[in-house]
Amino acid sequence: MSAASDIAKDHKLAVFPAFHRVADRKVVIAGGGDEAAAKIRLLSETSARLVVVAKTLSPASEAAVATSGAVWIDRLFAPDDLADAALAFAASGKEAADRAVVEAARAAGVPVNAVDRPEICDFYVGALVNRAPVAVAITSTGTGPVLARHIRAKIEAMLPGETGALARIAESLRETIASVFSNGTDRRRYWERFFSGSVADALKLRGEDAARRTAKELIGTREHTGRVTLVGAGPGAEDLLTLRAQRVLQEADVIVHDQLVPDAVIAMGRRDAERVAVGKAKGAHSVTQERINEILVERATRGERVVRLKSGDPMIFSRAGEEIAALEAAGIAYDIVPGVTAALAAASSAKIPLTLRGIASSVVFATGHDRHSNVLPDWANLALSGATVAVYMGRTVAGKVATRLMAAGLPATTPVAVVENAAHADERAFTGRLDDLPELSRRSDVDGAVLIVIGEAVGEAGANAAEPLAPLGALLEAA
Structure with missing residues (x-):
């Protein structure tokens, strides 16, 4: 096999990501130790009917059963326990017992996971970010669970706690939006405003009822309301960019950036967002501050969400005061995201x-x-x-x-x-x-x-x- 073929193979997944429907269905956990407790706690975030089969329970499993509402069957596992199960977990901590559960599950046609035994698993359990009904699962295909947990922590920080509530409100309005906006582009623009604009802000600041009212008001507001956000890009290292700055970049229609902002930071913006360079470069004339002010006002007046991306912190030696004055004079809404100054x-x-x-x-x-x-x-x-x-x-x-x-x-x-x-x-x-x-x-x-x-x-x-x-x-x- 050629080196190119080897590289291509390395970039292919050994698993296919999928989500199992488990609502009101039986999920069996065979085992009563700490390994089982971890799975009980994880599965308790779903609406599955949990059945734990074990002769004894460790203190951790006993507590997990009590808090999750799982049913405990006080005996050793038997193949009949898998009747009508959606999923099975072999979590005894003993290889022979776990293999017996795997063989029984396969004979019954039930997908099975054996804790810490990836070589005999039908599926892997990813690190889960729960923003129900939104869920994000990360897997390292069993090779690096600690890495998967680190990635989960980053995603947890990036996804606001209100994400699930925002998704539920969107679901309740889906048919209404489809009937009001017959044009696909209009629908997309509405949902863009819904998820990143006033509805999300209302949910975060005033709660779900206020967000629903704002979402309905937005239906009658066909014009896209523009906004400018002054964002500090920090000193240049991507990992020093704030989480809020990353979110705002993903929501921008146009990114007006200084020359000193690295390409890697600018690339964090939405792929189809327009990039406008306005900073100084050696051997090239910079855009005047007056023209930058005009660009911000013009683009926001069109109804676009504009990010003014500045090196360091926008409020330290970056002429933010002049831009704010121009936005205030034009009646343009704006906000500021701080950055790490030099x-x-x-x-x-x-x-x-x-x-x-x-x-x-x-x-x-x-x-x-x-x-x-x-x-x-x-x-x-x-x-x-x-x-x-x-x-x-x-x-x-x-x-x-x-x-x-x-x-x-x-x-x-x-x-x-x-x-x-x-x-x-x-x-x-x-x-x-x-x-x-x-x-x-x-x-x-x-x-x-x-x-x-x-x-x-x-x-x-x-x-x-x-x-x-x-x-x-x-x-x-x-x-």
């Missing part, structure tokens, strides 16, 4: 405590330039008082910043750190003293986005692979 990402990566008892009790977020491109000394007094200063967009003016701070009285020996491309795969960290900072603008090997941290707390950073800020030649020359 200072926090850089401090975590470089293991720098931004505050430290007895050393630094405050943090200053500063920018290397004002709106007229002048170096800002306004925060010098705060640095002198012991605050840790995180300087954004300061690479090209690092020398001027250091000169101004030293002229104001901050010691040349004050520890500094520079983090390039914080939280990215190509992140680099540099450490040194305040009088080393002018070297930053001279280094041709540092051309990514940098965050400068200045203050005594930097000297308390944890162990890391930081490089010296001043190259060896500069250090020898200074000596």
